[in-house]
Amino acid sequence: MRLPAQKQVWYWSVALFALLMILWTLGNAILPFILGAGVAYLLDPVADRLERMGLSRTLSVVVITLIVALTVVVAFLVVVPVLVRQTNALINTAPEMAEQLQRFLMNRFPQVFTEGSTLNTALTDAAKNISAKGGQLVSTVLGSVMGVVSMLALIVIVPVVAFYLLLDWDHMVARLDELLPREHAPTIRRLAHEIDTALSGFVRGQGVVILILGTFYSVGLGLVGLPFGIAIGVMAASLSFIPYVGVVIGGATAIGVALFSFWGEPVWIAAVVVIFAVGQMLEGNYLQPKIVGGSVGLHPVWLMLALTVFGSLFGFVGLLVAVPMAAGLGVLVRYAVNRYKQSAIYTGREVPAPPPPPTLIEIVPRGTVEHERRRAELSHDRRVAELRRQEELAGLLEEHQDRARKTKSTTRPEGPPSPAELHREAREHDHDKTGKG
DSSP states (O other): OOOHHHHHHHHHHHHHHHHHEEEEEEEGHHHHHHHHHHHHHHHHHHHHHHHHHTHHHHHHHHHHHHHHHHHHHHIIIIHHHHHOOOOOOOHHHHHHHHHHHHHHHHOOOOOSOOOOOHEEEEHHHHHHHHHHHHHHHHHHHHOOOOOSSSSHHIIIIHHHHHHHHHHHHHHHHHHHHHHHHTTTHHHHHHHHHHHHHHHHHHHHHHHHHHHHHHHHHHHHHHHTOTTTTHHHHHHHHHHGGTTHHHHHHHHHHHHHHHHHHHHHHHHHHHHHHHHHHHHHIIIIIIIIIIIIOOOOOOHHHHHHHHHHHHHHHHHHHHHHHHHHHHHHHHHHHHHHHHHHHHHHHHHOOOOOOOOOOOOOOOOOTTHHHHHHHHHHHHHHHHHHHHHHHHHHHHHHHHHHHHHHHHSSSSSSSOOOOHHHHHHOOOOOOOOHHHOOO
């Protein structure tokens, strides 16, 4: 019997709620495993491509692991210390830059930025808040990352989990496919393919875009000689997944630092402006259309909402799962909207029930059934006649044995009759019965 749709929805809702409760309860304990799964998911296409080139799965995974490990070691030894140092310096220098901007505005517009005016007070408070909150943010992020993702997790757990998941990724996908409910398996496969397309297109594509833009901005600002160039370039590139936000915030910060550092040298200030203008043109006209594409299905507003909600609910782990959950929820919402437009609630017409299964009728030549019935009757009559014949033979044999016991023979005892004699007597018995009838 088919399971009702209401019960199926109830069961899957309970399963989803249990998953969210596990995520909320375990939290930071499963963070290394989530990171490992994410790394394996991102690197699986690379492993598949190496397999198509002739390498075995194990050798492909070993090559990928060595390359990624070398890249991470170089990044932590070269890039991360410089990035942290420049970010702290930028946050500590922010009050001084805000104060210089305040003095400049007060000299240029004394009637607006007077001592104790609203704008003057706002600038002063903003500078203090930037310094305090920025330092607190950096220390909190670094402290939480180092506290949650310990060195053991970074060095051992995440690479090991990623290695084994990447090694068995195709087998795990096949096993999960076997566990799908058979009635909804085609629909689930289609939705999973759409989620994978949206997620891989955004994460892998946007990751490549961020890497290219971060390198371009950092190298360009470094060549110009702008202080904190690497930190500003990484910040602008990291925010580029939101259209225009990265270039606006990064560009405004870079131009502000350029005004503070290169005041009186407009050539270098113009060079900073040109770097961000070229970066925006490169991102909008080539990187985003060619690498990310326009059909990934993740709207920037939807993505920011997911980051805010999951980050507030589940903390740092929520930020990691926000993008996959946003991609999955986006696909499910579009599917639900499509089903809604096909329903009677939207169209105002009742959707007809599916037709019943057809009744199979076997067509045979005329007289076939009657012929089979007659054959069955004749077979039954023959079987009955045979049983009666056996009963008569048994009776004649018993009568013959009784006569033999009553008759005294002086020469030799009379033996039992042969089967031929019994059949002859049976025929004579039937003949006598027929004559009397």
